[in-house]
Amino acid sequence: MMRRVPLPFVKYHGLGNDFVVVDGPLMDAARARRICDRRRGVGADGVLTVLPPRTAGATATMHIFNSDGSVAAMCGNGIRCVARHLADTRGLDGDLVVDTDSGPKRCTIHRGPGGAVEAVSVEMGPARLEGEQEFRVGGEALRALRVSMGNPHAVLFDAPERARALAVGPALERLVPGGVNVGFARPGPSGIDLVVWERGAGLTDACGTGACAAAVAAVSRGLARAGAPVEVRLPGGALAITVAPDLVGVTMRGPAERAFTGETDL
Numbered sequence: 371m372m373r374r375v376p377l378p379f380v381k382y383h384g385l386g387n388d389f390v391v392v393d394g395p396l397m398d399a400a401r402a403r404r405i406c407d408r409r410r411g412v413g414a415d416g417v418l419t420v421l422p423p424r425t426a427g428a429t430a431t432m433h434i435f436n437s438d439g440s441v442a443a444m445c446g447n448g449i450r451c452v453a454r455h456l457a458d459t460r461g462l463d464g465d466l467v468v469d470t471d472s473g474p475k476r477c478t479i480h481r482g483p484g485g486a487v488e489a490v491s492v493e494m495g496p497a498r499l500e501g502e503q504e505f506r507v508g509g510e511a512l513r514a515l516r517v518s519m520g521n522p523h524a525v526l527f528d529a530p531e532r533a534r535a536l537a538v539g540p541a542l543e544r545l546v547p548g549g550v551n552v553g554f555a556r557p558g559p560s561g562i563d564l565v566v567w568e569r570g571a572g573l574t575d576a577c578g579t580g581a582c583a584a585a586v587a588a589v590s591r592g593l594a595r596a597g598a599p600v601e602v603r604l605p606g607g608a609l610a611i612t613v614a615p616d617l618v619g620v621t622m623r624g625p626a627e628r629a630f631t632g633e634t635d636l
């Protein structure tokens with residue numbers, strides 16, 4: 371087999387939802403699968419490629435491969451990692467726009483007193499509330515709220531537990547043409563507990579678009595307040611999600627951590 375040119379990458383994660391970030395277009399579904407393999411590869415929930423901007427005023431474009439090689443139009447934890455990558459590698463600060471397959475997203479870099487990146491905020495809208503949908507999984511009737519964050523989500527007000535997500539998520543993911551991310555959310559007075567079975571990646575430690583979808587669903591049912599940050603608690607940690615009263619504008623704030631740099635022959 372022809373030896374490939376070593377490909378430099380940076381490994382980031384958002385609350386444990388981890389990504390291999392590559393500058394440039396040298397990626398395809400099969401290579402992404404090889405890189406994401408947690409035994410034979412680098413190991414990740416996805417690969418994010420950073421490409422030239424598409425719209426005026428944008429800094430770059432983010433393209434998303436899930437660990438199964440499928441392509442997604444949006445990734446919340448991923449875009450925070452790409453914004454962090456752009457800040458680190460191009461010395462950027464404050465606001466920057468990242469183009470995605472679901473449109474341009476404005477990101478804000480938040481630094482601590484020592485100058486280190488502490489968090490990234492992202493204007494994640496427009497959210498699209500698409501109504502209720504009933505699914506039958508293993509003889510059980512499940513009611514979900516369909517929410518698009520540029521990528522498809524089915525939000526169930528159900529037990530936010532790993533075992534429940536494993537029992538229901540894989541089958542429900544496949545009941546929607548093109549697949550769907552499945553959130554198991556429990557809204558409460560102090561915030562929302564959430565576990566997400568992700569399309570093309572499985573059970574992850576966190577899902578940024580899933581947190582936004584769950585917050586939109588909860589606000590639409592009067593189970594969370596619009597106009598103020600809602601704490602969405604995932605297995606990997608918490609995100610602050612603010613849903614506008616119009617249920618379209620959504621702001622997400624959370625960490626983006628750099629783990630290591632490397633190069634791969636995969």
Ligand SMILES: N[C@H](CCC[C@H](N)C(=O)O)C(=O)O
Pocket residue numbers: 387434436441442443444445446447448521522551568569570571576577578579580
């Ligand atoms: N699995 C998702 C893409 C990654 C989303 C997730 N990692 C996030 O942080 O939003 C999909 O196929 O739509």
